[in-house]
Amino acid sequence: MRHLLVYIQKLHRFAGIQLYLNMCGMMLNSVLAGISVVLLIPLLNLLNLTGTLSNSSVISSIAKPLQQLPSSAQLPAVLALYVVLLITQATLERFISQRNIQMEQRFIRHIRTDMYEAMLEANWPFFLRKRKSDLTNIMTTELPRVSYGIFTSLQLVMNLVYTVVQIGLAIWLSYQLTALVLICGLLLVFVTRKFVFASRSLGDEMTSLMQTYMAGMTEHFNGIKDIKSNRTEQQHALWFRNLTKQMERNVVHFSRVQSISQYYYKVAAGVFIVLFVYIATAFVHVQPSMLLLIVVIFSRLWPKFASLQAGWENIAQILPACKALLDLHTESEQAREFNLKQLSVDIDSKWRMWHGIECRDISYQYDTRFATYALRHIHLHIQANSMVAIVGKSGAGKSTLIDLLIGLIEPQQGEILIDGVPIQHCAAQFRRMVSYVSQDPFLFHLTLRENLRMGAPDASEEKLWEALRFSAAHEFVKKLPQGLDTVIGDRGVRLSGGERQRIVLARAILRNPSVLILDEATSALDSENEVHIQQALERIRGTMTIIVIAHRLSTIRNADQVIVLDQGTIVQQGSYQQLAQASDGLFSHLLKHQELEVVHH
Numbered sequence: 001m002r003h004l005l006v007y008i009q010k011l012h013r014f015a016g017i018q019l020y021l022n023m024c025g026m027m028l029n030s031v032l033a034g035i036s037v038v039l040l041i042p043l044l045n046l047l048n049l050t051g052t053l054s055n056s057s058v059i060s061s062i063a064k065p066l067q068q069l070p071s072s073a074q075l076p077a078v079l080a081l082y083v084v085l086l087i088t089q090a091t092l093e094r095f096i097s098q099r100n101i102q103m104e105q106r107f108i109r110h111i112r113t114d115m116y117e118a119m120l121e122a123n124w125p126f127f128l129r130k131r132k133s134d135l136t137n138i139m140t141t142e143l144p145r146v147s148y149g150i151f152t153s154l155q156l157v158m159n160l161v162y163t164v165v166q167i168g169l170a171i172w173l174s175y176q177l178t179a180l181v182l183i184c185g186l187l188l189v190f191v192t193r194k195f196v197f198a199s200r201s202l203g204d205e206m207t208s209l210m211q212t213y214m215a216g217m218t219e220h221f222n223g224i225k226d227i228k229s230n231r232t233e234q235q236h237a238l239w240f241r242n243l244t245k246q247m248e249r250n251v252v253h254f255s256r257v258q259s260i261s262q263y264y265y266k267v268a269a270g271v272f273i274v275l276f277v278y279i280a281t282a283f284v285h286v287q288p289s290m291l292l293l294i295v296v297i298f299s300r301l302w303p304k305f306a307s308l309q310a311g312w313e314n315i316a317q318i319l320p321a322c323k324a325l326l327d328l329h330t331e332s333e334q335a336r337e338f339n340l341k342q343l344s345v346d347i348d349s350k351w352r353m354w355h356g357i358e359c360r361d362i363s364y365q366y367d368t369r370f371a372t373y374a375l376r377h378i379h380l381h382i383q384a385n386s387m388v389a390i391v392g393k394s395g396a397g398k399s400t401l402i403d404l405l406i407g408l409i410e411p412q413q414g415e416i417l418i419d420g421v422p423i424q425h426c427a428a429q430f431r432r433m434v435s436y437v438s439q440d441p442f443l444f445h446l447t448l449r450e451n452l453r454m455g456a457p458d459a460s461e462e463k464l465w466e467a468l469r470f471s472a473a474h475e476f477v478k479k480l481p482q483g484l485d486t487v488i489g490d491r492g493v494r495l496s497g498g499e500r501q502r503i504v505l506a507r508a509i510l511r512n513p514s515v516l517i518l519d520e521a522t523s524a525l526d527s528e529n530e531v532h533i534q535q536a537l538e539r540i541r542g543t544m545t546i547i548v549i550a551h552r553l554s555t556i557r558n559a560d561q562v563i564v565l566d567q568g569t570i571v572q573q574g575s576y577q578q579l580a581q582a583s584d585g586l587f588s589h590l591l592k593h594q595e596l597e598v599v600h601h
């Protein structure tokens with residue numbers, strides 16, 4: 001419940017006076033509904049149905065103003081008032097429901113944006129800990145459940161107010177019978193409380209089923225090529241059938257819980273009405289006309305009791321979604337690395353790195369609970385505008401070192417300085433000046449032009465082609481039927497791996513970075529295109545710092561400095577020639593191995 005209250009407080013802060021106006025409107029509506037019931041009294045009186053009761057103080061105090069009118073005008077006046085009341089109530093209800101929807105949608109947008117921006121502001125370790133599908137699930141499934149819960153609870157409050165008003169009215173008419181109804185109501189709440197607990201645990205189950213569903217869908221469609229080429233469709237279909245069966249059971253179970261509790265209320269309503277009539281006539285001796293009024297009031301009140309119960313159950317069912325959303329929000333806030341709104345103000349777009357990057361005795365562990373280090377005691381200096389290559393076997397720590405150098409992760413020990421400034425003080429600024437091309441180049445489902453302009457929105461057409469020429473991509477782009485206007489498929493799948501790499505490389509160079517990082521960025525290229533890119537890198541050499549991770553050692557022949565990593569430590573460092581000549585070193589071992597591979601091919 002605590003988690004839901006946090007969101008209701010947020011709504012309170014967000015909507016302010018609007019929330020109270022809407023609630024006042026809803027209350028006014030309940031009062032109008034109550035008045036329309038009270039109007040039945042003069043109506044019954046005029047129709048001579050109140051009999052001896054016309055002398056009662058309650059009836060006469062309501063009927064008195066009417067007696068001022070001529071007797072022939074009394075019935076039309078009451079009927080007209082009744083119609084006016086009904087129209088006012090319906091108009092008010094329509095107006096309030098419109099205002100509520102507007103407020104609801106604005107608030108949903110607010111919590112959606114708030115959550116999305118909080119995640120964008122979170123640091124990289126936050127994303128390392130999270131499954132992407134869980135984040136998608138929260139944004140697509142849990143968030144609407146939360147907003148539904150918030151407004152269901154507001155509705156619940158209003159129903160409570162309405163119920164209280166109607167109870168007050170009933171007490172005024174007959175406190176004995178009202179007390180009896182309330183006791184019956186409380187008894188029913190006690191009996192049906194187990195349905196609220198059941199709804200809560202079904203809500204828990206639904207949250208975890210939806211997480212599994214979303215994770216499964218993301219994985220299966222990402223790995224669809226593997227699934228199809230290895231003919232594992234059947235296992236996946238079986239998994240899917242089982243999971244969806246559980247989801248179906250969960251929803252059916254929840255609706256069964258709700259229908260049982262509603263059934264209890266309906267049966268109880270019938271039994272109680274019979275009991276009231278019997279007790280009222282046999283023991284309390286209430287006049288039939290008063291009894292009729294009370295039956296009218298309770299026949300309106302009882303469905304409200306039933307809807308209060310349904311409201312509780314709905315809220316109990318969405319509480320796990322509130323907890324999941326709030327936990328994620330708190331976690332992303334704790335992992336915040338910058339303020340999105342402040343970012344563009346703080347960044348100096350002309351900033352360049354002049355001296356270089358220095359690593360002083362850095363060590364890094366992905367999981368501090370274990371004694372395994374991804375990197376250990378790294379001392380390193382990368383001169384500004386030089387070309388540095390990082391080599392090593394798979395798992396040696398090359399990508400981890402890059403993540404540290406650009407401040408995506410922080411070392412547990414040691415420090416990294418950019419032009420003498422600790423990276424944690426200038427990471428946002430520094431990363432703006434870095435172009436990073438990863439092992440798995442990512443393209444958005446947009447046109448080639450939009451993809452290229454992602455990092456440089458103002459780049460001219462000429463600059464785009466220049467960048468494409470740099471990455472040896474201009475010829476294949478020219479051949480595309482719509483050239484730069486070609487929409488590239490989901491993650492750019494309509495392009496080959498090598499073509500994708502060249503487009504991402506063009507995008508990286510368009511930003512005119514101060515530091516260009518190529519993490520296996522040319523691994524999918526044929527040797528002809530790789531030579532083109534090497535020549536292009538030679539041309540820009542000296543104008544920016546270039547850091548290259550490469551398995552193909554032929555590509556780093558011209559590097560100023562080669563760093564050899566093994567099991568998280570630097571085992572060799574120097575120029576290509578120096579390292580190649582050190583025959584007992586790891587580098588010449590790697591070199592020999594690759595020469596052998598070339599001969600075999």
Ligand SMILES: Nc1ncnc2c1ncn2[C@@H]1O[C@H](COP(=O)(O)OP(=O)(O)OP(=O)(O)O)[C@@H](O)[C@H]1O
Nearest residue numbers: 128366367374392393394395396397398399400401
């Ligand atoms: N997110 C992670 N969580 C836990 N351990 C990780 C994570 N990423 C990498 N590691 C571990 O850290 C070590 C270094 O990994 P890293 O990816 O930096 O190596 P690499 O040299 O770039 O390898 P490759 O050439 O295969 O990409 C490896 O032992 C790897 O298992």
